[in-house]
Amino acid sequence: MSIDLKVPAFPESVTDGTILNWHKKPGDSIRRDETVVDIETDKVVFEVPAPQHGVLEEIVEVSGSVVESGQIIGRMGDAENAVDTPVQAGKSEKEKGQTPPFAMPSARRLIEEHGLDAAAVPASGSGNRILKEDVLGYIRERRGSGADSPTRTESQTEPAVNEPVPASSVVPFSAQQQGRNEKRVPMTRLRARIAERLLEAQQTAAILTTFNEINMQPVMDLRRRHGERFRDKYGMKLGFMSFFVKAVVEGLRRFPEINASIDGTDIVYHGYFDIGIAVSSPRGLVVPILRDADRANMADIEAGIIEYADKARDGKLDMEDITGGTFSITNGGIFGSLLSTPILNPPQSGILGMHSIQERPVAENGQVVIRPMMYVALSYDHRLVDGKEAVQFLLTVKEALEDPARMLLGV
Numbered sequence: 001m002s003i004d005l006k007v008p009a010f011p012e013s014v015t016d017g018t019i020l021n022w023h024k025k026p027g028d029s030i031r032r033d034e035t036v037v038d039i040e041t042d043k044v045v046f047e048v049p050a051p052q053h054g055v056l057e058e059i060v061e062v063s064g065s066v067v068e069s070g071q072i073i074g075r076m077g078d079a080e081n082a083v084d085t086p087v088q089a090g091k092s093e094k095e096k097g098q099t100p101p102f103a104m105p106s107a108r109r110l111i112e113e114h115g116l117d118a119a120a121v122p123a124s125g126s127g128n129r130i131l132k133e134d135v136l137g138y139i140r141e142r143r144g145s146g147a148d149s150p151t152r153t154e155s156q157t158e159p160a161v162n163e164p165v166p167a168s169s170v171v172p173f174s175a176q177q178q179g180r181n182e183k184r185v186p187m188t189r190l191r192a193r194i195a196e197r198l199l200e201a202q203q204t205a206a207i208l209t210t211f212n213e214i215n216m217q218p219v220m221d222l223r224r225r226h227g228e229r230f231r232d233k234y235g236m237k238l239g240f241m242s243f244f245v246k247a248v249v250e251g252l253r254r255f256p257e258i259n260a261s262i263d264g265t266d267i268v269y270h271g272y273f274d275i276g277i278a279v280s281s282p283r284g285l286v287v288p289i290l291r292d293a294d295r296a297n298m299a300d301i302e303a304g305i306i307e308y309a310d311k312a313r314d315g316k317l318d319m320e321d322i323t324g325g326t327f328s329i330t331n332g333g334i335f336g337s338l339l340s341t342p343i344l345n346p347p348q349s350g351i352l353g354m355h356s357i358q359e360r361p362v363a364e365n366g367q368v369v370i371r372p373m374m375y376v377a378l379s380y381d382h383r384l385v386d387g388k389e390a391v392q393f394l395l396t397v398k399e400a401l402e403d404p405a406r407m408l409l410g411v
Contacts, residue, residue, distance in 0.1 A: 002057060005074040007039060007067045008046055011319050017041040018189060019065045019073065024056045025128075030076060037073065038315070042193035044322065045283075045315040054078050103130040110135040115181050190284045201344045206382040209341040212394045214401050216357050216372045219243050222404050234299040240354075241277065242301040244329055246407055247400035248352060249273050249294045251393045252327060257385050258393050259326045261347040267384060270326045276345060277305055278330035281312035287345055288317060289325045298408075329354065333374070342379045349384045352397070353377035 010017065020038040024030055030050040039046045054076045061073040103111055103118050107130045111118050114135075121138045123130045187195070201207065223238050230238040252259040252273055260269045273294045276287040288308035290301060311317045328345045333356035342353040353376065360373045378394045400407040 002075045002077050003051060003054065004072045005036060005048065005050075005076060007069055007071045007073055008048060010041065010046075010069045011323075014041045014319075016066055016068045017046065019061050019063050019067060020045060021063055022059060022074075026056050026058060028056050030054055030056055036076075039067065040189050040283075042189040044317050044319055047316075048073075050076065103135075107132045107135045110139075112183060112185075114139060115183075188283060190286070194284055197346060198343055201346050204346065205344050207344055207379055208382045208387070208390070209377050209379045210387070210390050210394055211339070211375060211377050212398050214374050214376055214398045215362070216240075216374050216401070218402055219404050220372060230299070234302070236299070236302050236306060238298065239302055239305070241305055241329070241331065242298045243401060243404060243407075244352070244354060244397070245275055245277075245290065245293050245296075245301050246298070247397045248275060248327060248329060250400050250407060251396040253294075254396055255385075255389045255393045257389055258350040258380060260384060261326070261349055262381070262384055263347070272326070274324055274326050276325035276328035276348075277308065278328060279309055279312045281315070283315065286312050286317060286322055287325065287328055288312065288321045289323070327351070331355075333357065339375050339377070341377055344379055344381060349381040350390075350393075351379050352394075353379070 007017065017039040018041075020040040022037045023034075024036055030036060030053065032051070032053050033049045035047040036050050036056065037048045039048060055078075056074065057077045058075045059073075060075065061067055061071070065073075067073055103121075107121075108118075110116075110132060111121065111130075116135070116138070118130060121130050121134055124134050219240065223240075227238045230236075256269055259273065260267055262268070272292055275290045275293040277290060278285055278287050288311070290296065290304050293301065296304070308317070308321065311321065325345065325348060327348055328342075328351040330342050330351060331354040332340050332342075333354050337355050338358070339355055340353050342351045344351055355375045355377075357372045357374045359370050361368050362371050362373065363369075364371075376394065376397065378390055380390045
């Protein structure tokens with residue numbers, strides 16, 4: 001008996017999705033709860049599991065198809081109905097029912113950079129995925145065979161040094177540019193959604209940014225004194241982000257307008273602190289949410305960040321992981337950014353930008369000393385937050401981080 005494989009029910013904010021990749025091809029055995037196909041939406045990638053043990057009989061919607069909730073995308077049968085049928089030679093990939101090759105993000109970048117044909121790259125990953133190693137091996141193979149460098153013939157040899165070059169052999173500049181290639185590819189759903197949200201923020205909110213700088217020496221000293229014991233007890237590194245989350249919560253308590261949002265003509269003050277942490281993933285920037293950050297200790301925060309980073313890298317984030325949030329933090333410093341003006345994540349009213357730590361001369365007690373300094377930026381919605389509150393919020397974050405013991409003790 002055949003069983004229909006259907007698109008799972010999407011949340012209300014998601015209308016449709018795109019078949020990203022089939023992990024199985026017709027005739028393959030499938031175990032119960034094994035992922036059969038990935039469906040990409042503008043927020044997350046849904047994994048569709050097998051409802052029972054069986055065999056994939058038919059792929060109804062191939063990779064790249066746009067599908068809606070409840071739509072039939074494939075069929076599977078009972079395990080006892082599986083028949084090992086040899087594939088006839090000479091049939092095309094489509095006739096064999098095999099999944100078309102799918103390039104992973106890192107592999108796709110290499111393919112685009114080198115102007116390669118993805119169909120020509122052998123795929124060694126599961127589900128006929130093209131890995132980065134596959135592309136590198138293909139490039140080495142082409143170079144070894146001389147495919148990327150045409151063989152010189154006698155007619156192509158260069159003239160002698162003293163031999164004048166005929167005018168007819170001079171290649172016009174316009175002709176030299178003919179080798180420049182362009183490639184047009186559709187945006188991924190996540191990238192399109194990011195573009196839409198950024199444009200929405202710019203068009204609807206009155207975004208202003210205020211700046212300050214923080215002496216990170218006290219936090220670095222605390223990490224140096226207690227970092228090893230923290231690692232031994234919790235099995236993870238004590239990072240900077242947990243200090244910033246705690247400092248931000250302290251600032252939001254003092255200035256609730258920055259933890260609020262606008263809904264029509266109403267202001268919604270949130271009595272909880274759900275902090276979004278911007279995380280870079282192969283699909284783009286995502287902002288998973290640390291729920292009730294005010295109730296979490298430093299280890300809880302660090303563990304949550306590590307978990308979200310792993311899930312983002314593997315494309316395993318759930319809708320619940322990235323829905324909501326009352327304030328966001330983004331750290332451009334991990335990429336070397338010295339200063340930036342972060343854009344709001346609607347409908348939030350504030351976002352804090354962290355940056356790289358650099359040793360700079362500063363004046364302390366009439367003396368010039370070298371300190372590890374970080375510029376921080378707060379972008380806020382001026383419709384809701386006045387400049388006074390924004391500046392004082394950022395000053396609160398600065399004071400908390402420059403005296404972390406007082407912050408952690410709550411005094």
